[in-house]
Amino acid sequence: MNDGKLLEEIERYLNGEMSPEERKQFELLRKGDTAINTKIAEHQEFVKLLKQYSDRLALEGRLDAIHDEIDVHTLTEELMVHPSWVVRLWRNHHSKISVAASIAIFAILCTLFVTGNLSNQESKYIQLRGEVVRLKQKTDRLNQTVAQGNRPVKNTLERFSGTGFAITSNGLLVTNYHVVSENDSVYVQNAAGKSFKAKVLYTQPENDIAILKITDTSFRNLPPIPYTIKKAESDLAESVYTYGYPQESGTYGYGKVTSANGLNGDSLDYQISIPINPGNSGGPLMDDKGNVIGIVQAKQTQLEGVHFAVKSSYLLSAIDSLDKKVNLNTKNTLANLTPVQQLKKLKNYVFMVKVYDK
Amino acid sequence: MNKELKGSIPTDSEVILGILNNSESVLKRLYVAYFPMVLQLIINNNGSPDDAKDIYQEAIIILYNKIKAGDFELSSKLKTFIYSVCRRLWLKRLSQMSRYSGDIKDFQDYSPVEDEVERQNDMDMQFSKMEAALRLLGEPCKTIMEDFYIHNRSMQEICERFGYTNADNAKTQKYKCLQRLKKLFFHQK
Numbered sequence: 001m002n003d004g005k006l007l008e009e010i011e012r013y014l015n016g017e018m019s020p021e022e023r024k025q026f027e028l029l030r031k032g033d034t035a036i037n038t039k040i041a042e043h044q045e046f047v048k049l050l051k052q053y054s055d056r057l058a059l060e061g062r063l064d065a066i067h068d069e070i071d072v073h074t075l076t077e078e079l080m081v082h083p084s085w086v087v088r089l090w091r092n093h094h095s096k097i098s099v100a101a102s103i104a105i106f107a108i109l110c111t112l113f114v115t116g117n118l119s120n121q122e123s124k125y126i127q128l129r130g131e132v133v134r135l136k137q138k139t140d141r142l143n144q145t146v147a148q149g150n151r152p153v154k155n156t157l158e159r160f161s162g163t164g165f166a167i168t169s170n171g172l173l174v175t176n177y178h179v180v181s182e183n184d185s186v187y188v189q190n191a192a193g194k195s196f197k198a199k200v201l202y203t204q205p206e207n208d209i210a211i212l213k214i215t216d217t218s219f220r221n222l223p224p225i226p227y228t229i230k231k232a233e234s235d236l237a238e239s240v241y242t243y244g245y246p247q248e249s250g251t252y253g254y255g256k257v258t259s260a261n262g263l264n265g266d267s268l269d270y271q272i273s274i275p276i277n278p279g280n281s282g283g284p285l286m287d288d289k290g291n292v293i294g295i296v297q298a299k300q301t302q303l304e305g306v307h308f309a310v311k312s313s314y315l316l317s318a319i320d321s322l323d324k325k326v327n328l329n330t331k332n333t334l335a336n337l338t339p340v341q342q343l344k345k346l347k348n349y350v351f352m353v354k355v356y357d358k
Numbered sequence: 359m360n361k362e363l364k365g366s367i368p369t370d371s372e373v374i375l376g377i378l379n380n381s382e383s384v385l386k387r388l389y390v391a392y393f394p395m396v397l398q399l400i401i402n403n404n405g406s407p408d409d410a411k412d413i414y415q416e417a418i419i420i421l422y423n424k425i426k427a428g429d430f431e432l433s434s435k436l437k438t439f440i441y442s443v444c445r446r447l448w449l450k451r452l453s454q455m456s457r458y459s460g461d462i463k464d465f466q467d468y469s470p471v472e473d474e475v476e477r478q479n480d481m482d483m484q485f486s487k488m489e490a491a492l493r494l495l496g497e498p499c500k501t502i503m504e505d506f507y508i509h510n511r512s513m514q515e516i517c518e519r520f521g522y523t524n525a526d527n528a529k530t531q532k533y534k535c536l537q538r539l540k541k542l543f544f545h546q547k
Contacts, residue, residue, distance in 0.1 A: 007533055007536070008533075049488060049543075050488065050503070050507045050508060052481070052484070053484075053485055053488040053489070054508040056419060059422060060415065060419070062382070063385075063389060063418060066386045067389070067411055069390075070393060072410075072411070073407075075397055078394075079394060079397055079398040079401065080401055080402065
């Protein structure tokens with residue numbers, strides 16, 4: 001009997017389709033053969049599984065049909081416990097929210113770090129203050145050097161060229177000490193462009209004053225000095241002007257006395273608002289009545305628009321301390337002239353001082 | 359319709375009798391009566407209405423099979439039994455999806471039903487194995503198997519349906535199909 005035949009027999013046996021004789025015969029066969037017995041059991045079991053499967057499929061179909069009649073949506077609305085929306089949001093999305101928050105915090109920290117705001121603001125301020133203090137110290141040092149005045153900032157122009165003005169008609173000139181210091185020879189050049197040899201007669205380094213004497217034989221005496229040297233101190237806001245040689249041709253500068261004291265309260269100087277260049281050093285500072293009230297000190301500083309002039313009283317004391325008595329002009333012939341006329345006269349008494357190093 | 363059905367919650371013994379007698383209306387009343395309870399459990403514990411349907415139907419099938427098998431003893435209320443089974447199934451599902459946060463919001467009393475659920479798990483496995491085997495079997499074998507073993511059609515009917523020239527051909531075909539189905543079923547991983 002082949003397997004197909006046997007299966008058919010088993011099925012017929014299980015379904016009770018056998019006639020009594022057949023059944024008897026099959027049961028005999030079954031008793032004698034355990035292999036057939038297990039086959040029957042296996043088959044029975046498998047068919048049962050198939051049945052269970054189909055039953056379940058059918059049941060699911062029925063349940064689905066019932067389910068379809070229920071209004072699930074309305075029920076859902078009714079039965080949903082509604083905690084506050086924040087709680088629900090948190091409950092449903094807490095992991096996402098946590099991740100987002102972490103990213104946000106990280107991003108903020110990164111931004112702060114990159115922009116440098118994370119580091120202490122205080123220290124930055126202190127740094128800035130430190131910078132200011134350092135700058136201040138630097139400026140102070142510079143100003144000190146300048147105020148002590150003997151050796152102002154070196155400049156080729158300054159060193160080799162300045163301005164001087166006559167105080168007597170016989171060739172005594174006044175200039176700044178710093179113009180003629182470290183000289184080998186000094187020449188002065190008048191407004192007409194004629195040069196004369198000169199020598200340094202007297203210096204007062206502490207007041208930055210030098211008195212020169214024209215020694216050149218070609219020098220002829222000047223006409224009488226038209227200006228006087230003012231003894232009294234000038235007032236603030238007094239109009240002043242100067243004439244000097246910051247360049248090859250003479251230059252007029254106009255301004256006011258802005259302070260009775262120089263740098264750091266230095267009483268040697270006036271502070272003036274005339275635009276001044278290095279070559280102006282040693283030029284006369286005139287008030288508008290034609291009095292010499294000071295000697296322009298064309299010191300370079302880091303301060304803008306601030307310049308200084310040695311007060312005339314120091315000039316007078318310097319003249320006084322000369323070996324030979326000097327007769328200063330006492331008659332001011334410029335007083336009633338217009339600035340233009342004053343300058344026309346003045347420029348003949350103002351010289352370019354040239355200093356040569358060997 | 360819901361409202362009127364809701365009004366007629368079947369008694370527990372009614373349900374048992376009804377299922378044993380294959381009463382469609384009892385099944386329906388049972389289903390409609392307890393679905394809202396399970397829906398409430400699922401949707402308030404991270405589930406969707408579709409999840410609720412799956413879980414509830416599985417619980418009903420467990421109950422159904424238990425009653426059909428004749429080993430259902432009404433130790434607690436039917437309502438509690440259904441709720442407990444659904445709760446157990448849902449906890450399992452949640453931990454499978456790793457959405458279980460450690461606490462579940464309960465709306466009913468419940469009793470331990472681990473055994474029932476485990477047994478159902480075995481049956482579920484066999485069910486899905488059979489489903490897969492039949493799918494792999496393909497036509498016309500699948501229909502022949504279903505017709506003969508499930509719908510109890512005779513070989514003669516099958517023979518006519520599939521246009522076999524004689525019953526012996528059909529029988530041979532049926533035998534081959536059955537052998538293949540068994541092989542597919544038992545050799546699945």
